[in-house]
Amino acid sequence: MSSFVLHNARIAGADAPADIEITGGRIAAIVPATGAPCAPGDIDCDGRVVIPGLIESHLHLDKALLDGERPNPEGTLAAAIQITADLKRSFTPDTVRARARRVLDQAILNGTTHVRAHPDVDPIVGLTCLDAMLDLREEYRDRVDLQVVAFPQEGIVQAPGTLDLLREALQRGADVVGGCTYNEPDLATCHRHVDLVFDLAAEFGVPVDMHADLADDASDPRFALAEHIAGVTEERGMSGRVALGHMNSLAGRSAAERKDALARLAAAGVAVVPLPATDLHLSGRADTANTRRGIAPVRELWDAGVVTAYSSNNVRNAFTPYGNADLLDIGLLLAQTSHLSGPADLARVLAMATTEAARVLGLTSYGLRPGADADLVVLSSTDLAGALLDRPDRCFVLKRGRVVARTTRTTVLEGASA
Structure with a gap:
């Protein structure tokens, strides 16, 4: 399996965005966001919440x-x-x-x-x-x-x-x-x-x-x-x-x-x-x-x-x-x-x-931690409380590091002031 990174993710327990490195279907590392550009195959979470599946x-x-x-x-x-x-x-x-x-x-x-x-x-x-x-x-x-x-x-x-x-x-x-x-x-x-x-x-x-x-x-x-x-x-x-x-x-x-x-x-x-x-x-x-x-x-x-x-x-x-x-x-x-x-x-x-x-x-290889299966969800919310309150989109759903579903939405507020 390939390696890639979820950039700029908002995760529980971290005050600042993080990068989630995924290799071979598992979470290899979670580090403070580096600001590095996304390589092909990476996902820019843009400050959105990432939770375990x-x-x-x-x-x-x-x-x-x-x-x-x-x-x-x-x-x-x-x-x-x-x-x-x-x-x-x-x-x-x-x-x-x-x-x-x-x-x-x-x-x-x-x-x-x-x-x-x-x-x-x-x-x-x-x-x-x-x-x-x-x-x-x-x-x-x-x-x-x-x-x-x-x-x-x-x-x-x-x-x-x-x-x-x-x-x-x-x-x-x-x-x-x-x-x-x-x-x-x-x-x-x-x-x-x-x-x-x-x-x-x-x-x-x-x-x-x-x-x-x-x-x-x-x-x-x-x-x-x-x-x-x-x-x-x-x-x-x-x-x-x-x-x-x-x-x-x-x-x-x-x-x-x-x-x-x-x-x-x-x-x-x-x-x-x-x-x-x-x-x-x-x-x-x-x-x-x-x-x-x-x-x-x-x-x-x-x-x-x-x-x-x-x-x-x-x-x-x-x-x-x-x-x-x-x-x-x-x-x-x-x-x-x-x-x-x-x-x-x-x-x-x-x-x-x-x-x-x-x-x-009884799952043993689950969670948002290094070594766990990369079963993850990128939400459209940018704060953790919004995971429930916002009824957020599931922007990306990952199963063992592979994107199995995604939601895209274009919303236009008509009549908004410039």
Whole structure:
């Protein structure tokens, strides 16, 4: 691979512009900007912000873009599960791949360089979605790194045959074993579900990424599993290798319970991934006043030391009828709905989609540092807070040092004074 330089880049932690030297698809050095002219192949950032590639740490590519086929007018989780289960019966490898490609292409244009995808694995759809994601993992390997989660959307215990399908999915090359505790009928079955997921993780030596506690509150004990999962994580020696998506009910628990649950998660090394577009849409449907937002308490997660990311989750389907695979838009939504503001908060929100998400995915050659893969995004913003506030263009998206997407824009303000 060739060598080139990103000149005059604005990066976090530096008071002045920097030059980023790239060799062989990796960052070779980051030095103060020299002012040297750009050689052929170099990129002049002209003071614009450069960030590490964005990471979709929880994305359902197989179920994306289904809203045009059948929307969810009730807007409830139960209706979303039923509608999607019905639609899954007609899935084919070609239709799954076609919809997933549209979202992957959009994500890349928006600066995403890594995706953890959660294809359904269950008796309804079998391994159709899983196999499609494995195909796309290879097809897109030069543009985006795709981790594949074997995800039991319909439950495990209540959906006989799912356990065998999960095992086969891992044998075929799934990177992560998933879970969906909220779709089991009672607390004992939820606990059994957790044990089975961790058994598979031990058998295949893979991480765990579960959907859990997706409810407005914890009045039903099936949606108060944070402490239990933390305990199992510690018992199984899985610290740093477990992520929990949604975790809405944390926000609906008392302050004392919440403090204890977050401390347990932090001590066990369990990450939490709020999914604000979905969590806002599905939550509070029965509230007639002061409708709950349903987003896990981000600032409290930070303060407790819990590794915390966020992601798009679903794009235009029965669970989330919005979205365009733009993590900076989702980050701004999270900030607006979680009382996060100011440069320090916005920097941490951006980190949730970059360096913190990299911890969730277990990435070791990621980041804006010498030696890391040159997975980078040049934004149109010239200050770091503007990475979220400006809704900036992704001027260049680099994957291992190769430009895989670019955005150009000409804007003219008519009638401006001379």
